[in-house]
Amino acid sequence: MTSHPAADAKNWGGRLPRNETLELDDDQRAASDQVRGRTARWAEHSGFAPTDDQGGLIGPFNAFVLRPGQAQGFNQWVQHDQRHSSLSATIREVVILSVGLAWDADYEIYAHVAVGRTVGLSETVLEGLRTGSTEGFTHDEAAAYRFTDQLVRTHRVDDAVYATAEEAFGRDGVLDMVHLIGMYLATSALLNAFEIPAP
Template sequence: MTDLPAADAKDWGGRLPRNESIDLDDDQQAAAERIHQRQQRWAEKSGFAATDAQGGLIGPFNSFVLRPGQSAGFNQWVANDQRNSSLPAPIREVVILTVGVAWDAAYEIYAHVAVARSVGLSETVIEGIRTRSTEGFTGAELAAHRFTAELVREHRVADATYAAAEAAFGRDGVLDMVHLIGMYLATSALLNAFEVPAPEIPPAP
């Protein structure tokens, strides 16, 4: 996992106060504890940092503590999607990275490059999404990427793009893809609205 500088070396909260710097109420404190127990462990397993060197939450996790009611509902949506999605893990990461790159959401890209590597998405595809090149994509990877890119950038999906996605993933898969896109559009909006910074993306192993 990336080694991060000390908490006072960078304002990892962006425009938001760090939750470590304010007095948290009971709900906020409970939210912080849940994030350290769940999302932080998932991040560490996936190879990216959810905290800085002093244990302070970074990325969207800091904001989740500040508004625990909203974040609880959002995180339940994420958990339900992870449990029930029909999409293979590498395809999910194609979708998520495509959204993050379209929005230039730095932490989203940083985190999900690591997740994509951990679930076996090739470096060719990871780098292709980041540079907007589709050379070397499989048919399913290309279908997911094009569907997501069109919906995010054009706000519509062409008939041919839709047909390719439905052929690759079925109706349920397309529905799951749209839910996933919405989830990470919300995350990217949160990160960009508050100018949340990200660590450097480590080179490919």
């Protein structure tokens, strides 16, 4: 069962006002309803809290309500990727956590450690992602980690790392990894720019 943080324990909006404290316009109210109806249910099922103990949105979800147009486009990108990616659920979580850890994006790490456990990532892999050790990783987990970590930290991928990733995932898989990296770079930037905390 997902544990929800106390509403008054921390400023869960970071630098942003909580949408529960604002007079929302129609688009913002619709965005809030959509987040609560779809995204929040997925988060709960995946083992992390999208709300505080009084139902106020936390993490990036508060920010999504404040700028609903951008959030809608971003969420369509995420949903399309989830439905059509050639990558397995575990490899997707290796990629997402590699980005979040490189950016030290607390809420992203918190949320996707929970998702990783839900989809079957081992504790060895979760710890290895934190420490940079691929001991105990499968070949594909190590390939995804090295590709993502190198691209995020150095902004390039060397030939050997690229070749290993292409051998593991094919051209479509490498393209899917790069799109997924972009999504979670954007998420990490949002979380860090506004100092949005994790439970």
